[in-house]
Amino acid sequence: MKYFEKPGADLADRVPPGQHLAKGFPVLTYGETPQVAAADWSLTITGLAEAQTLSWQDLMALPQQDFTADFHCVTTWSKLDVTWTGVAIADLMAQITLHPGATHVLMHCYGGYTTNLALADFVRPDNFLAHTLYGEPLPPDHGGPVRVVVPHLYAWKSAKWIQTLEFLAEEALGFWERNGYHRRGEPWAEERYSDLGF
Ligand SMILES: Nc1nc2c(c(=O)[nH]1)N[C@H]1C(S)=C(S)[C@@H](COP(=O)(O)O)O[C@H]1N2
Numbered sequence: 001m002k003y004f005e006k007p008g009a010d011l012a013d014r015v016p017p018g019q020h021l022a023k024g025f026p027v028l029t030y031g032e033t034p035q036v037a038a039a040d041w042s043l044t045i046t047g048l049a050e051a052q053t054l055s056w057q058d059l060m061a062l063p064q065q066d067f068t069a070d071f072h073c074v075t076t077w078s079k080l081d082v083t084w085t086g087v088a089i090a091d092l093m094a095q096i097t098l099h100p101g102a103t104h105v106l107m108h109c110y111g112g113y114t115t116n117l118a119l120a121d122f123v124r125p126d127n128f129l130a131h132t133l134y135g136e137p138l139p140p141d142h143g144g145p146v147r148v149v150v151p152h153l154y155a156w157k158s159a160k161w162i163q164t165l166e167f168l169a170e171e172a173l174g175f176w177e178r179n180g181y182h183r184r185g186e187p188w189a190e191e192r193y194s195d196l197g198f
């Protein structure tokens with residue numbers, strides 16, 4: 001059985017260096033898969049922002065969009081044209097009042113995983129909170145009920161089972177970023193491993 005394909009010439013310009021196309025959509029999780037029902041899910045806004053908690057109903061009341069995005073895992077598989085439904089981060093941010101000096105976000109997930117982004121990487125038109133994958137409720141393995149999708153960076157930034165957005169005045173490293181992976185993780189620049197000297 002062949003699990004990976006070499007990209008054809010037409011797709012080569014969409015597959016970053018060192019990546020191969022995955023067959024299917026692999027699941028990559030560190031640790032257990034949290035089981036969170038949509039009715040029990042909520043998103044807490046904390047740190048340098050007006051504190052608030054959004055429920056599943058609050059999320060559903062925001063504009064819903066279908067979107068298609070490529071997905072690049074640092075372990076070298078990529079999946080092109082994944083189709084999702086969710087809420088644009090830009091529309092979410094329109095509900096959030098940041099305090100002066102907020103420049104970064106640390107995302108906390110059910111189960112304890114964390115990952116960090118500069119606000120410039122978080123608030124981009126192609127970033128979403130996704131709750132639907134290929135027209136079906138996002139399966140728990142893939143981060144359901146709600147995950148973050150950040151297509152322009154390696155997929156470890158696409159936090160599954162998102163629980164809390166903590167806005168910060170400086171960079172704070174998340175789980176993989178403290179464990180040898182790059183603080184930003186841009187796949188076209190192959191920002192795989194930490195440049196912080198640890
Ligand atoms: N909460 C949480 N989010 C996570 C992870 C994780 O272990 N826990 N793994 C990351 C990694 S390394 C990748 S490649 C993608 C995998 O998403 P998938 O399992 O839907 O393919 O989720 C990212 N988000």
Ligand SMILES: [Mo]
Pocket residue numbers: 028073074075155156
């Ligand atoms: Mo990954």
